Amino acid sequence: MNGALRLGTALVLGAALFVVGGVGALGPRSAPSTEPPLPVATAETLTSPTVRGGSLETIIAGLQARLRDRPEDAGSLAALGLAYVQQARITADPSYYPKAEEALERSLALVPDGNADALVGLGALDLARHAFADALTWGRRAVAADPYDANARGVVGDALLELGRYRQAFRAFQAMVDTRPDIASYARVSYARELRGDVNGAIEAMELALSAAGTPADAAWASYQLGELEFGRGDVRSAASRYERGLELDATYVPNLAGLARVTWARGDVDRALERYRDVVERYPSVEHVAALGDLYATLGRDGLAAEQYAVVEATRAIARANGVNVDLEVALFDADHGDPVSALAAAEAEWARRKGVHVADAYAWALYANGRYDEAARISRRALALGTRNALFLFHAGMIELARGRDDAARRLLREAIATNPHFSILHAATAGTALAELEARR
Amino acid sequence: MSLRTNRARLVVALVAVALAAAMLGSLGPMPGIASSHREAPLVAADPQIDTTDVWAFVSEDRPDTVTIVASWLPFQEPAGGPNFYAWAEGVRYSIKIDNDHDARPDLEYRWVFTDHRRNPDTFLYNTGPVTSLDDPDLNFYQTYDLIRIDQDAGTKRVLVNDGIAAPSHVGAASMPSYNANLFHAAVERFGSGPSYTWAGQSDDAFFLDLRVFDLLYGADLSEVGDDTLAGFNVSTLALQVPKDDLAFRGNVERNPIIGIWSTTSRRSVRIQNTDGSSDSRGRFVQVSRLGMPLVNEVVIPVGLKDYFNSSKPTQDPAALPLVQDPELPRLLNAVYGLAIPDSDPETAGIQRADLISVFLTGVDGLNMPEGGTPSEMLRLNMSIEPCSTTCSSLGVLGGDLAGFPNGRRLSDDIVDAALRVVLGVLLADHEPIAETIGDGVDANDVPFNGSFPYVAYPHPGSDADPH
Numbered sequence: 001m002n003g004a005l006r007l008g009t010a011l012v013l014g015a016a017l018f019v020v021g022g023v024g025a026l027g028p029r030s031a032p033s034t035e036p037p038l039p040v041a042t043a044e045t046l047t048s049p050t051v052r053g054g055s056l057e058t059i060i061a062g063l064q065a066r067l068r069d070r071p072e073d074a075g076s077l078a079a080l081g082l083a084y085v086q087q088a089r090i091t092a093d094p095s096y097y098p099k100a101e102e103a104l105e106r107s108l109a110l111v112p113d114g115n116a117d118a119l120v121g122l123g124a125l126d127l128a129r130h131a132f133a134d135a136l137t138w139g140r141r142a143v144a145a146d147p148y149d150a151n152a153r154g155v156v157g158d159a160l161l162e163l164g165r166y167r168q169a170f171r172a173f174q175a176m177v178d179t180r181p182d183i184a185s186y187a188r189v190s191y192a193r194e195l196r197g198d199v200n201g202a203i204e205a206m207e208l209a210l211s212a213a214g215t216p217a218d219a220a221w222a223s224y225q226l227g228e229l230e231f232g233r234g235d236v237r238s239a240a241s242r243y244e245r246g247l248e249l250d251a252t253y254v255p256n257l258a259g260l261a262r263v264t265w266a267r268g269d270v271d272r273a274l275e276r277y278r279d280v281v282e283r284y285p286s287v288e289h290v291a292a293l294g295d296l297y298a299t300l301g302r303d304g305l306a307a308e309q310y311a312v313v314e315a316t317r318a319i320a321r322a323n324g325v326n327v328d329l330e331v332a333l334f335d336a337d338h339g340d341p342v343s344a345l346a347a348a349e350a351e352w353a354r355r356k357g358v359h360v361a362d363a364y365a366w367a368l369y370a371n372g373r374y375d376e377a378a379r380i381s382r383r384a385l386a387l388g389t390r391n392a393l394f395l396f397h398a399g400m401i402e403l404a405r406g407r408d409d410a411a412r413r414l415l416r417e418a419i420a421t422n423p424h425f426s427i428l429h430a431a432t433a434g435t436a437l438a439e440l441e442a443r444r
Numbered sequence: 445m446s447l448r449t450n451r452a453r454l455v456v457a458l459v460a461v462a463l464a465a466a467m468l469g470s471l472g473p474m475p476g477i478a479s480s481h482r483e484a485p486l487v488a489a490d491p492q493i494d495t496t497d498v499w500a501f502v503s504e505d506r507p508d509t510v511t512i513v514a515s516w517l518p519f520q521e522p523a524g525g526p527n528f529y530a531w532a533e534g535v536r537y538s539i540k541i542d543n544d545h546d547a548r549p550d551l552e553y554r555w556v557f558t559d560h561r562r563n564p565d566t567f568l569y570n571t572g573p574v575t576s577l578d579d580p581d582l583n584f585y586q587t588y589d590l591i592r593i594d595q596d597a598g599t600k601r602v603l604v605n606d607g608i609a610a611p612s613h614v615g616a617a618s619m620p621s622y623n624a625n626l627f628h629a630a631v632e633r634f635g636s637g638p639s640y641t642w643a644g645q646s647d648d649a650f651f652l653d654l655r656v657f658d659l660l661y662g663a664d665l666s667e668v669g670d671d672t673l674a675g676f677n678v679s680t681l682a683l684q685v686p687k688d689d690l691a692f693r694g695n696v697e698r699n700p701i702i703g704i705w706s707t708t709s710r711r712s713v714r715i716q717n718t719d720g721s722s723d724s725r726g727r728f729v730q731v732s733r734l735g736m737p738l739v740n741e742v743v744i745p746v747g748l749k750d751y752f753n754s755s756k757p758t759q760d761p762a763a764l765p766l767v768q769d770p771e772l773p774r775l776l777n778a779v780y781g782l783a784i785p786d787s788d789p790e791t792a793g794i795q796r797a798d799l800i801s802v803f804l805t806g807v808d809g810l811n812m813p814e815g816g817t818p819s820e821m822l823r824l825n826m827s828i829e830p831c832s833t834t835c836s837s838l839g840v841l842g843g844d845l846a847g848f849p850n851g852r853r854l855s856d857d858i859v860d861a862a863l864r865v866v867l868g869v870l871l872a873d874h875e876p877i878a879e880t881i882g883d884g885v886d887a888n889d890v891p892f893n894g895s896f897p898y899v900a901y902p903h904p905g906s907d908a909d910p911h
Contacts, residue, residue, distance in 0.1 A: 114747050124486055148750035151487045170715050181710040181729050187484040192715045201722035208724055214489030
């Protein structure tokens with residue numbers, strides 16, 4: 001019976017049928033109600049442009065209600081699991097991950113064969129928790145379950161990429177977009193191009209992603225990514241336009257506010273930048289934004305306020321760990337920058353043992369630098385730059401490492417390139433880069 | 445309420461339950477699941493390429509022509525903000541015709557849209573009241589080219605260049621007299637037929653009650669009968685051409701039957717070209733396919749939905765076993781003890797020659813061409829005139845040969861007709877319920893137009909209570 005329900009050759013009466021209404025009042029024959037009936041989420045409900053603000057909560061509530069009545073509905077369980085993964089991201093609350101795991105595992109237990117949706121969900125969950133080797137396993141199983149499912153390819157590609165297996169990752173992304181061009185696959189083409197240093201191509205692909213966005217939230221996301229790409233190559237004005245457009249599309253998508261906060265800082269309006277960052281952190285206390293606010297306080301000499309933010313970073317990371325998220329990469333970078341080189345190196349080494357991608361290489365190199373091991377740092381930082389990524393922070397790290405080794409020419413070249421790429425590459429380090437370069441120029 | 449009626453309602457409810465499970469099981473897109481370091485969406489929403497329905501019928505008011513209508517982007521909330529109810533630029537929205545029954549497209553009508561913004565510095569849809577399609581106050585608008593590809597002749601002809609799509613109905617104040625000024629004004633005439641095409645927003649022409657499965661658990665089915673799709677808009681393309689333009693060798697008398705389906709295709713891209721450069725001009729990938737309104741669900745199991753969307757009718761003979769023994773009757777048998785329909789009880793296993801007829805080959809004596817390759821598409825026998833005295837929204841099941849499954853008209857009650865077909869009403873031996881089952885919704889929420897493009901006007905954004 002469950003199998004029958006799962007395969008559900010039920011009459012979905014035209015693709016239009018996919019969505020349950022649930023929005024708006026009941027039809028004329030019913031008594032008017034003050035509240036729309038709780039929608040039972042269907043595939044299209046989850047995608048419908050009519051579903052706005054707070055919709056994920058509604059969907060989750062609908063799925064939970066449905067599962068109370070039909071606890072063995074594998075499809076609903078898979079949907080719920082994915083929804084929880086998404087909820088964790090939106091709220092920056094990792095306590096949704098164990099819930100996601102439970103729902104997805106139950107779905108898979110009910111339907112162990114051919115359950116591509118649960119397998120994709122488990123892959124997405126492990127990606128979110130930074131368990132990339134496990135994510136790859138799930139992704140491969142998902143592809144085997146449904147070779148036509150582009151999302152399964154996406155999981156495989158994301159996992160391979162984070163594991164530093166770039167050639168294979170790019171192949172998976174190519175398979176993904178060749179299976180189904182849409183915002184998800186175009187976005188990955190964009191990221192692949194960005195990693196390879198093709199920033200123009202990355203922007204072009206992300207514009208395709210934007211044009212394929214099916215909801216305001218997704219469009220706001222794509223606009224934000226375009227803003228990041230523009231900011232990353234030093235074009236503050238274009239970045240600002242993208243973030244503003246993102247807010248027009250969806251005012252609740254906070255990263256665009258964070259982008260504008262950083263733009264404000266880059267333009268030198270520190271007070272306004274502080275206001276904006278405080279607003280961002282209040283709405284969405286992700287580690288990235290909290291750390292940025294802390295760094296901004298630190299550069300202004302307001303160490304007490306900086307320390308408060310850094311304490312939140314520590315606490316957030318503890319909660320993440322408690323919910324199964326591996327944060328070693330983030331810890332390595334943060335601790336290297338904030339006075340705990342021992343912890344930084346331990347975390348970096350642990351992550352380097354797991355995977356050798358460019359981001360891990362960069363963090364490892366910086367952690368080695370923070371521990372005075374400059375020659376090793378240089379060797380590792382070369383690996384961070386091996387793809388040709390136009391990343392000003394990577395270049396800055398490499399430049400400082402060469403400076404510490406006494407290699408002035410190399411240092412000058414790298415620091416110059418960092419600043420030429422993006423003079424506003426880091427709240428904490430931008431000034432340092434400028435000063436170091438100026439000294440090198442004077443020394444010459 | 446008689447037992448039979450109760451049972452009918454329960455069965456509909458159960459169908460809806462299974463339906464919901466199927467839909468969830470198919471788990472299409474979700475609002476951008478972040479998955480990687482870069483948090484790129486995974487399982488993303490893509491309503492712009494989501495085909496909802498295809499209709500094909502001999503035009504009642506011009507019976508020497510055929511009208512084909514197709515819709516995309518369901519569940520447009522009238523007041524939901526028109527920025528997201530646009531056609532996807534650069535995507536190929538196509539109607540394909542197989543007129544020699546080898547499951548390959550012989551003709552393709554293809555619409556491709558281009559975005560325009562009169563003032564590129566604003567993303568506003570309109571900057572003042574809009575009273576015509578070229579009103580400068582309509583800031584965002586879309587044009588399209590309609591191309592006809594003739595595979596047999598190897599030709600490609602632009603039928604309409606820069607046609608204007610009717611905009612979303614923002615509201616009565618922004619778009620006064622929308623129906624005349626913008627909806628009807630968007631009809632494009634071409635060719636010597638004359639022929640017509642139209643692109644725009646319309647009321648969702650499909651009608652059914654999806655709430656039954658909610659109500660099943662409340663054990664209160666008395667409220668079945670509301671059109672769940674009422675008050676929502678969709679994006680619609682319509683085409684009206686002389687029958688001869690579609691028939692094999694242009695000869696309707698000899699070759700009156702055509703197969704019709706819709707495909708939607710979007711460009712892939714290469715991460716990197718062989719010379720190291722990159723661009724945005726990869727090959728087109730089919731991302732949606734739709735012909736008969738129910739085959740994706742009656743025939744194709746949920747786990748094959750992605751496969752089906754990318755597949756071609758020439759691949760359909762492989763689906764024969766799926767059509768032969770669908771799940772739904774087994775479901776109903778398990779729960780309600782209803783006999784599983786079987787067109788050939790003498791042979792081992794379940795046979796459904798009736799479903800194969802309806803979905804894959806056409807019905808003998810109605811719309812089945814001789815020697816055709818079994819393949820899933822709408823099949824229209826163009827020699828059958830529009831109904832006059834025998835009209836029935838149940839189509840062929842109601843004695844009206846001009847209706848479903850001979851093509852599909854806007855007014856055909858697909859849910860009732862298809863439920864009954866799946867439950868075996870075309871077979872001599874079937875459960876009584878196969879003759880009465882229905883969802884209680886027999887007509888669309890708003891009236892259709894009597895002339896091209898026939899679809900109903902969209903609900904305006906200013907409507908306070910469209911549902």
